[in-house]
Amino acid sequence: MPQHRLRPGYVPAALVLALATAAACGPAEDAATTSKTASAPATRSPGAATAAAPNGVEKLDPTAILARARKATASARSLRIRGTIEDGKDKIALDFRYSGRTKATGWFRQGNERVEMTRIGKEIYLKGNNAFWKAIGGKGAVQLFSGKHLKTTTTAADFKDMAAFTDRTAIFNEAVKAGGPWDKAGTGTVAGTPALRLNGAPGEEIRVATHGAPYVLRLDAGPGNRIEYLAYGKPVDVRRPPAGTVVDGDAFN
Incomplete structure (x- = not known):
């Protein structure tokens, strides 16, 4: 029986990085709006609700703000990340939910190609x-x-770039690294949650909650490029797919 080996080098996760580097054609939408391309309504983050106490991030310098936002987002019990990204002819949509640091489930779509992904520990389905x-x-x-x-697995050569979708901090880390330099640009709201704005190049913006935990709330890079962080603390059920539907990738190495 002939062996089949998947073609390496398919790297849709690289398109996510366009969020931080895409040229903006105009200002981002008003602070109180959510992504027009997302299908479900935004859920206010329990840790960043209006009634929560101020966390003081607006008094810090941008580097310290980003460090606190990264730590808070990485430490959240659960959250959801969704959005759309455009870079020239390429357009990608994604919607993932995360439970703890090593469980995630969701999907991404690029053109007419769609992939559902589930991560449990180092296993990827x-x-x-x-x-x-x-x-x-x-x-x-x-x-x-x-x-x-x-x-x-998360480290398999052919799929490790796609596995980045299951890492809740990967998109944020790449946006911070590829964009900027970042400066404080006042405050606003995201779905009713008070937020600090950090601006980079024209169109680049990161919003961080100023009440409760300093969660990342949104990344922008101009029209068509927006990633939302929401549903912090909402339970997420991540399960392995039925055994009868699983094909072990090790058989093709």
Whole structure:
């Protein structure tokens, strides 16, 4: 029986980094609005509710603000990250929920290719539509994986870039590194939650909660480029897919 090996180098996660570097065509939307492309209403973060006590981040310098925001977001019991990113002809949408530091479930879509992902510890389960598998490995990959979950790991060479979607701080870290320099630019709100604005290059903006935990609330890089952080503390149920639908990726190495 011939062996099939998935084509390496498919790196949709790299498109996420366009959020920090995409050229902005105009100002971001008003502070009180949420992404027009997201399908579900925003949920106010319990730790950043208006009634919560001020956390004082607005008194810090940008470097310290970003450090506190990164730590708070990484330490949250659970959260949701969703958004859309455009970079030239490429457009990607994503929606992921995270439980603890090593459990996540969600999906991303690029054009007509869509992938569902689940992470538990170092294990990653991928379920792509036929368009995705065809782009990865042609008709052979479609025959092997259509309707199946491919089991791999967070460090597997062919899929480690996609696995970045299951790391709650990866997008934020790349935005901070690729964008900036960051300066304080006043305050506003995100879905009713008081927030501090940090601006980088034109169109680049990070919003951090000023009440309760200093969670990251939103990343912007101009029209069509927005990532929202929401539903902090809302329980997330992450489960392995049924055993009968799983194909072990080690068999193709």
